[in-house]
Amino acid sequence: MGFLKGAYAIWYRELLVFFREKERVISAIITPLLWIVAFGGGLGASISVNGMNYQEYIFPGIVSMSVLFGSIFFGLYVIWDKKLDFLKEVLVAPVPRSAVFLGKMLGGMSDVIVQICALLIIGALLGFVSSLTGALLALFAGALLSMCMVSLGLIIGAKMSSPEGFNLVMSFVMWPMFLTSGALFPIENLPNYLEVVVKINPMTYGVDLMRLALLGTTNFGAGFDLAVLLGASIVFMALGSKGFEQMQLS
Amino acid sequence: MTDLKLFLRRGRALGGIPKIPFSGAAPMPHPGGYNIFKYYFVGNVSTRLLQIIPYMAFDMKTKKTSNPKPARAAAQTAQGHAPAAISISKLAKHYGKGDGMVKAVDGISLEVYKGEVFALLGPNGAGKTTTISMLCGLVGPTAGSATVAGFDVSKEPLKVRQEIGVVFQAPSVDDLLTGWENMELHALLYGMGNEGKKERIDFLLRLVELDGRKDSKIREYSGGMRKRLELVRGILHRPKILFLDEPTVGLDPQTRTHIWEYIRKLAKTENTTVVFTTHYMEEAEQFADRIAIIDHGRLVATGKPHELVDGLDGDTVLLKVNDPPAAMRIIGKNKSASGVKRLDDGKIQFTLKGSHSALPGLLRSLDKVESIEIRPATLNDVFIKFTGRQIREEEGEGGWAERAMNNR
Numbered sequence: 001m002g003f004l005k006g007a008y009a010i011w012y013r014e015l016l017v018f019f020r021e022k023e024r025v026i027s028a029i030i031t032p033l034l035w036i037v038a039f040g041g042g043l044g045a046s047i048s049v050n051g052m053n054y055q056e057y058i059f060p061g062i063v064s065m066s067v068l069f070g071s072i073f074f075g076l077y078v079i080w081d082k083k084l085d086f087l088k089e090v091l092v093a094p095v096p097r098s099a100v101f102l103g104k105m106l107g108g109m110s111d112v113i114v115q116i117c118a119l120l121i122i123g124a125l126l127g128f129v130s131s132l133t134g135a136l137l138a139l140f141a142g143a144l145l146s147m148c149m150v151s152l153g154l155i156i157g158a159k160m161s162s163p164e165g166f167n168l169v170m171s172f173v174m175w176p177m178f179l180t181s182g183a184l185f186p187i188e189n190l191p192n193y194l195e196v197v198v199k200i201n202p203m204t205y206g207v208d209l210m211r212l213a214l215l216g217t218t219n220f221g222a223g224f225d226l227a228v229l230l231g232a233s234i235v236f237m238a239l240g241s242k243g244f245e246q247m248q249l250s
Numbered sequence: 251m252t253d254l255k256l257f258l259r260r261g262r263a264l265g266g267i268p269k270i271p272f273s274g275a276a277p278m279p280h281p282g283g284y285n286i287f288k289y290y291f292v293g294n295v296s297t298r299l300l301q302i303i304p305y306m307a308f309d310m311k312t313k314k315t316s317n318p319k320p321a322r323a324a325a326q327t328a329q330g331h332a333p334a335a336i337s338i339s340k341l342a343k344h345y346g347k348g349d350g351m352v353k354a355v356d357g358i359s360l361e362v363y364k365g366e367v368f369a370l371l372g373p374n375g376a377g378k379t380t381t382i383s384m385l386c387g388l389v390g391p392t393a394g395s396a397t398v399a400g401f402d403v404s405k406e407p408l409k410v411r412q413e414i415g416v417v418f419q420a421p422s423v424d425d426l427l428t429g430w431e432n433m434e435l436h437a438l439l440y441g442m443g444n445e446g447k448k449e450r451i452d453f454l455l456r457l458v459e460l461d462g463r464k465d466s467k468i469r470e471y472s473g474g475m476r477k478r479l480e481l482v483r484g485i486l487h488r489p490k491i492l493f494l495d496e497p498t499v500g501l502d503p504q505t506r507t508h509i510w511e512y513i514r515k516l517a518k519t520e521n522t523t524v525v526f527t528t529h530y531m532e533e534a535e536q537f538a539d540r541i542a543i544i545d546h547g548r549l550v551a552t553g554k555p556h557e558l559v560d561g562l563d564g565d566t567v568l569l570k571v572n573d574p575p576a577a578m579r580i581i582g583k584n585k586s587a588s589g590v591k592r593l594d595d596g597k598i599q600f601t602l603k604g605s606h607s608a609l610p611g612l613l614r615s616l617d618k619v620e621s622i623e624i625r626p627a628t629l630n631d632v633f634i635k636f637t638g639r640q641i642r643e644e645e646g647e648g649g650w651a652e653r654a655m656n657n658r
Contacts, residue, residue, distance in 0.1 A: 005438060006438075009438035012435070016427055017424070017427070085418060085421065085422040088388070089439075091388060092388055092416045093411060094411040094441070095439055
């Protein structure tokens with residue numbers, strides 16, 4: 001009981017903060033729009049993928065990207081909690097660390113789900129979302145991917161002690177995951193030696209599931225995508241809980 | 251002479267009560283040195299005494315109205331003190347390994363009794379914060395054990411945490427949330443039911459005069475307001491023990507005085523055991539029932555403030571007299587006086603044991619005293635006695651080491 005109450009308390013706090021920090025919400029929506037309009041529009045003028053409008057092709061990829069970046073950044077936000085000492089208040093409360101982790105994860109997922117909704121609505125207005133069922137499935141795929149990626153972000157955030165590591169995480173985690181996921185081009189186009197990276201990247205399966213929901217095409221099949229994302233989420237959640245338990249404050 | 255006696259007794263006899271300096275300045279330390287109460291009598295004795303009287307009345311009043319000791323006495327056991335709320339045994343915390351190892355806490359053993367206000371006093375970097383962190387279960391001890399509110403901190407940290415409230419040195423309120431939301435969040439985190447919750451939050455916010463600002467974001471609060479909010483948040487869930495880590499650091503003297511008023515009020519109304527850390531001797535001396543002096547991670551001394559001070563050779567007395575050599579001979583013969591010497595400005599300085607009763611007699615035997623200056627012995631003198639250093643000496647360095655530690 002204390003476990004669930006504790007997790008609920010953390011989740012509630014994350015929601016309050018999210019809706020109060022309007023800058024975060026706005027920037028989380030503007031960046032993907034730029035990708036779709038500027039990058040997709042500029043490049044799309046000269047190319048098409050599998051006979052498909054390029055912008056339409058990358059829309060699911062860009063939604064996935066916003067899930068990836070939003071989720072991992074949320075996880076890294078734990079560092080600010082550490083810096084601002086609010087985390088002490090939480091860690092000294094009679095709440096198991098795993099409950100703190102769960103609350104954080106739910107908070108991050110909620111933030112990202114709000115972002116996905118906004119993007120899907122804009123996508124529908126631009127003509128990239130054809131059906132409500134597709135949109136709902138995309139929302140589900142995004143939520144699942146977010147569960148996986150928030151957990152990963154929290155693992156890193158729990159280990160990091162200062163914001164200086166942000167760039168390292170960007171260079172070694174976020175950009176590689178994004179660029180080898182097939183968000184911007186079919187993964188078949190990547191050089192063969194990257195195949196292992198593509199295959200072990202959970203993001204690949206998130207993009208695949210998102211594309212299946214919105215465009216009806218898939219490389220691996222819904223069942224496999226779901227299994228990989230769920231499996232990765234469980235592993236990351238276990239590691240994240242452990243990371244929170246070991247987190248030390250001096 | 252009777253008036254003088256009364257005056258001399260003032261500080262000591264009413265130990266544990268806030269001392270009000272005569273100048274009207276705030277009773278808190280200032281950088282230049284403190285606790286040096288200079289009282290000159292020559293020429294304006296009558297006006298000085300007139301100034302003293304209202305403060306004495308104040309002291310009497312405070313003693314009667316705000317000192318929660320009678321209630322505590324009832325809870326005392328046959329051994330003369332209440333049962334232990336906290337017992338620490340050989341507690342240690344080491345950071346790093348090998349040559350670079352820092353012994354932040356180096357084997358501390360002590361007991362804090364139920365219902366008392368207990369101070370951990372020491373310079374910055376002495377290990378006070380680390381000790382508190384271990385007692386709250388935030389930092390695991392390297393060695394030793396601690397029992398808080400009946401639970402072992404290493405084995406049952408969650409049960410310990412349910413029974414304690416903690417107010418950290420740095421503000422840990424969420425500055426994007428309002429005062430009310432911070433309180434509500436705390437109630438949720440401590441699993442409080444909804445029944446009576448709203449009333450209790452309102453009551454506590456009123457207690458620290460924040461009820462008017464409860465819907466403002468913490469960002470718009472001043473430092474003192476944040477601290478007040480943290481204080482009441484710390485006791486929202488009715489903890490048995492309240493830990494305060496440097497509760498008044500960085501606050502202006504007026505706010506400090508207020509914060510202490512609140513702490514005493516809270517301790518009384520909630521019957522809470524209070525443990526606080528400080529590097530201000532005045533705070534420890536004025537507000538703690540008992541003190542543990544810590545230096546370099548080790549326990550230097552424990553006891554009631556006045557007992558610690560009384561264990562010293564006495565107060566320092568400076569006299570200006572007509573005939574110094576003769577006076578020095580007389581003082582030298584006095585059994586309570588020691589360390590008699592003549593200063594460059596012609597004054598005679600000596601240490602006088604039990605000065606409040608010994609000085610009047612000594613003065614009577616002297617011829618024509620022009621001025622008297624008394625520096626009551628303080629915890630600073632206790633600290634110097636045990637460590638050979640001023641408590642403040644290492645503040646700069648210690649502060650740096652503590653910051654370096656925080657950034658690990």
